[in-house]
Amino acid sequence: MFSQFALHERLLKAVAELKFVEPTPVQAAAIPLALQGRDLRVTAQTGSGKTAAFVLPMLNRLVDLKQKRVEIRALVLLPTRELAQQTLKEVERFSQFTFIKAGLITGGEDFKEQAAMLRKVPDVLIGTPGRLLEQLNAGNLHLEHVQVIVLDEADRMLDMGFAEDVERLCNECPNREQTMLFSATTGGAGLRDMIGKVLKTPEHLMLNSVSQLAEGTRQQIITADHNQHKEQIVQWLLQNETYDKAIIFTNTRVMADRIYGHLVAKDYKAFVLHGDKDQKDRKLAIERLKQGGAKILVATDVAARGLDVDGLDLVINFDMPRSGDEYVHRIGRTGRAGNEGLAVSLICHGDWNLMSSIERYLKQSFERRVIKEVKGTYTGPKKVKASGKAAGVKKKKADKKGDKKVVAKRKPTAKPKPNAPLASADGLAPLKRRKPTPTAE
Template sequence: MSSFADLNLHERLIKALGELEITTPTPVQTAAIPAALEGRDLRVVARTGSGKTAAFLLPMLHQLLQYSRPRTDTRALILLPTRELAQQTLKQVEALGRYTFIKAELLTGGEDFKVQAAKMRKNPEILIGTPGRLIEHLDAGNLLLQDLEMLVLDESDRMLDMGFNDDVLRLAAECRPERQTLLFSATTGGNAMENMISSVLRDPRSLVLDSVRDLNESVSQQIITADDVKHKERLVQWLLANETYDKAVVFTNTREQADRLCGVLVASNLKVFVLHGEKDQKDRKLAMDRLKTGAVKVLVATDVAARGIHVDNLDLVINFDMPRSGDEYVHRIGRTGRVGGEGTAISLIAAHEWNLMASIQRYLRQNFEYRLVEALRGNFLGPKNLKSNGKAAGNKKKKMKKKEDAKKGIKKSGAKKNAAKPKRNARPPSQDTKGGFATVKRKKTPGPLD
């Protein structure tokens, strides 16, 4: 299909799409929208940045417009893993539904609970929220789902990773059994995902448009070796000063490292915001708004942002720490090169991260480009020997010797201990003297603590 008009969407939605200058549907939209309009439950796997949000919002809005039920409670519920993603989804609902009377409300943590409850009493057609806050409203008796017609689980694999499985299942059980359920994810999710699908969806149609290995070809993926944390910090400073980019995100694995790196970059006169789970809603919203408007060019974030950021002209992603899995790597670099754009993803690899990086390469069936920054050339330039799978090759002879020594270690260590004990009545060894004074053995001062 070459245009949204071919998808038989409501004329008001077509008008809104035209004003947004969105004329051609993406592959996931072409596949998912007709199937959703048929009323089928869907399980859709498509890569990050492929246009999944519009793929479920357009059929949702179309059906709400086609079948008006003014006296019912909430008719559609969208579950998402993070506040940032929920906020962006609300903005897309408002943009696509600008020529309709459909109302949507946001239910996430960090906002006034009573204000949210008051908004829900006005019976908005669409609720958008995170599982934790929705469960709180359910327990308080504010959330009524008996009239629900459509349930959407977006980034469902991420919700599983974040431990929301029980919350999602409980919310789904509260919904009207005859509802339509659409489940979207960027990865297949494994056994946990299969269990959720069997519990929540009814005879779903499966649309696997992209596997996790099908990354955007327009994203250049590079690795730079590093000696330690401080070396990585200098590399990030150099990259942000020398790379050509409009906006950048630097990912760390921990909140502490994100705060530390932000301080380092601010000290080098860079305008930087930091985003992680301990930031309150006001700070998180401010960070995203400043990045989107271009007030700041660099965001330092943990994985809380990996699935919650959609920023135009974000063309550089730096992995300060290598992500712990191939799926997380996909979601991180998916922040750039979205919907046909170009971008660069650079991962900084210390010696202890090499094998993890090699595993991710193997999982994705891709080879990352090796890059050397001569101005900051370190000691670690990669393992001397590599296995066929790309991991560092250890010395088998040394390992075997260690195992043999370990077996004999009881006798050897015992002999050493006995030899080290001084005999009773034995005179202590004479001190090494110089000019009548004993030579003091100074303890070596420990190095700086990271």
């Protein structure tokens, strides 16, 4: 029960109004420590309820402030504008019975309007690192009174090249009392480096291991002969699987546009997202998907980062992601909150090794699936090693061959007899022994 947490009554009223009853595992683990003011490093999958895990303790710190609103007290950094917008909504929902105000600073919006909002000095500022730095450099942003910083989806921010921006913004908050870092994956050396620089003796909470990130999602692979064959499989899946919303991931913009074109030609309600799309197109695509105006989204990884859509229950990896962490982020969008989901990866000859490395990373083995209506000829790499009796027979034959050719024993060299004729250096004719020269007596 949320009532067990030492939260302000106004926040508990909002929690009850929103019909939050049982905290999720990440909320149960993180909220008590965060209320104590501890620095936290939390690994929890997307869709696990981690936003409330940092929003409620953050608001609890600010709810009783008696000062007039003249300084920004809390800063939340996120990798994408969509995720920032979603977090702003959560902050506003939980703070509805308080006087706390929140503001949003992201790219793709009017710079002067954002500067005007900053002059009103929100208690909580939510934003993306790039645009926040632009406002800072323009002299519009002052962070010296920030008490708490939250870095959400920190691994994504690093992947997008925001490491230096994040460190700079953290350094602009010298009086902060608490820093909380959340990520969906354990990350690599870059994330460990950031943790060492911005957190002070943090409490580490591992709410899920990598191998448990998608327990509610069936993970399958289907082998394909080439990209055209992959397109046929995609069409079959969209026609025959049961889903409310689906997302198809590609590694390139060109392929995303190609698949989108084929879907539209077959009268599917679909949208496409990639780096060439402007903010207006992104907003339209996400809103249509959320409202049910479109059932299918074709996207590249960069465009889909921070995407949070309810009812997304089918993920198709047209192209295999380039890393295990990227795979986790893709399939983490389905099978949320105990619901079932399906993630299907299409594997050509060139994808097999990458797929195998991701299996090893996750310590999982994906389900192999064959669809007879669109079955191809490629079924995986050919086995080099024979097994069973055949292997034993081959080994014996090889051993015998090797005995004859390689392991032939040499005959021991015979020692010359004392009176035997010596061989010449060229081995052609024996040399006569010279009689010993008589010595003078």
